[in-house]
Amino acid sequence: MDFKNVLMAIVLSSAVLLGWAIFFETPVVEQVEQKKVEKKITENETGSTPSIEEVDNLKKLSRNEAITKVDRIKLENTNIKGSISLEGAVIDDIIFKKYKENLESDDNVIFLNPKNSDRGYYIETGWASGGNKKLQLPLDNTKWKVKGNNSLAPGSPIVLEWNNNEGLIFTKKIELDENFLFKITQKIKNNSNKSFQFFPYAQITRNYKPEITPIYILHEGFVGVFGEELKEMDYDDIDKEKFTTSSSKGWLGITDKYWLTAIVPEKGENFKSEFLSKDSKYKANFIIKDPVIINPNSSAEHVINAFVAAKEVAVIDNYAEKLSIEKFDLTIDWGWFYFFTKPLFFVIDYFFRITGNFGLAIVIITALVRLIFFPLANYSFKSMAKMKVLQPEMLRLKELHKDDKTKLQQEMMALYKREKVNPISGCLPVLIQIPFFFAIYKMLFVTLEMRHQPFFGWIEDLSSRDPTSIFNLFGLIPWDPPTFLMIGAWPIMMGLSMFIQQKLNPAPPDPIQAKIFMFFPLFLTIILAPFPSGLVVYWTINNILTIAQQWVIMRGTKVKTV
Secondary structure (H helix, E strand, O other): HHHHHEEEEHHHHHHHHHHHHOOOOEEEOOOOOOOOOOEEEEEOOOOOOOOEEEEEOOOEEEEHHHHHHHEEEEOOOOOEEEEOEOOOEEEEEEEEEEEEOOOOOOOEEEEEEOOOOOOOOOEEEEEEEEOOOOOOOOOOOOOOOOEOOOEHHHHOEEEEEEEEEOOOOEEEOOOOEOOOOOEEEEEEEOOOOOEEEEEEEEEEEEEOOOOOOOOOOOEEEEEEEEEEEEEEEEEHHEEEOOEEEEEEEEEEEEOOOOEEEEEEOOOOOEEEEEEEOOOOEEEEEEEEOOOEEEOOOEEEEEEEEEEEEEEOOOHHHHHHHHOOOHHHHHHHHOOHHHHHHHHHHHHHHHHHHOOOOOOHHHHHHHHHHHHHHHHHHHHHHHHHHHHHHHHHHHHHHHHHHOOOHHHHHHHHHHHHHHHHOOOOHHHHHHHHHHHHHHHHHHHHHHOHHHHHOOOOOOOOOOOOOOOOOHHHHOOOOOOOOOHHHHHOOHHHHHHHHHHHHHOOOOOOOHHHHHHHHHHHHHHHHHHHHOOOOHHHHHHHHHHHHHHHHHHHOOOOOOOOOO
């Protein structure tokens, strides 16, 4: 098989797959009816462990109205600020202090919202009763009282209390660390002369389906680790069928591209987990399967860790290690090439800390990759240079044996063997680039650290496309081109570097194939224009270094380079 055909198949296949994700977007936005929640505990399919069911009836309010309508406990640390509602003791008001909505805005990212706001998203914890349906339990409309501190901060926990007037006193101690962890210790004190059994639970509720980046390399939706298995499910999957599983270790939650809510059961407990949707509301919950039995004049408690996190790599990894949470680092979607993409991030992050610029870090890693594969690339380019020298002879053989393809193949193979040329070796530079291309693309796309990171000049966000366009002369003409015409300066430089690199390679003997390859740089320029500018910077610098190396080798072999 002609090595050019192999090359074209590899690159075209990759470009088509990635281009599909860019150009065929299907944003999904749903308006959600919100209703008042009245919890009921029912038996599950096995009749052993209660599950959580909800019937809703709430009037929609603006976010500010929903927040000011109920009494609240203020919370703040280095990374987040917000409040906890004393109605239901739910975590439903969280803002990320370090992250802006976009480059043009000074507004911080608002993440969690009250249940009766337009985009309700919140975390609740509680107890289900085993058997006694008449027993009064704290629900999401229960008014809790504050004992002691009236604000939550690191080193300054709050304690909430509620008395059911039937001999049971419920308390919640909520602690907040310096980053994104809420530690919730639920306790029940039994002052009655009866015994009770309870099942602790935690639940994340999202009253809407968010707009999702429609691209196959990133998962957004339900996520969890149960035992050793990572489970990722889209909103559409859960719309079709509820997911239920049981485990003795793990965690679960809902993930966005950069943000995460997660709940972690107490270690050593058997729990049942559910991902479900009902009336356009999405829930991820767990409930402990083994009942907590509380005898008269005794008490019991249960600890839940809840995360409301910006997915910073170092912070997530630290939680996974220090709290021994199974595979918690997979909340960041490193993908199938985890073993390659994540170490590459650490290398680039190291150079970022040295240079102070992620773009420069990408340039350095590109140069290092070229250096590592320098001998292999040298071998490949020498082979390509020889192929270019042999091109007149190959054309002569093709003309001589144009009616006998078998004889032509035999003569071509004899020529390669005689001249010690391997035609397939020309593919090696492209094959080397492909893993790094995907790894850098994945890293730029999923890591929060790359978000809103500038390069030089007009590139203000390496994780977004080049904002310029040749169709308005890069801003000289006061006109905003449509999205499909946004072909910026860096993609054009990338296309030009590909064109020059192509000229250094031996041309395909087939004229039709040669014309197809002539348009290939233009095709990739259009396809890659919407991609993160950091990826285009990588590809351009890599092409320039490749051209320099190839030019030197071809001069040494006295091959005509133009």
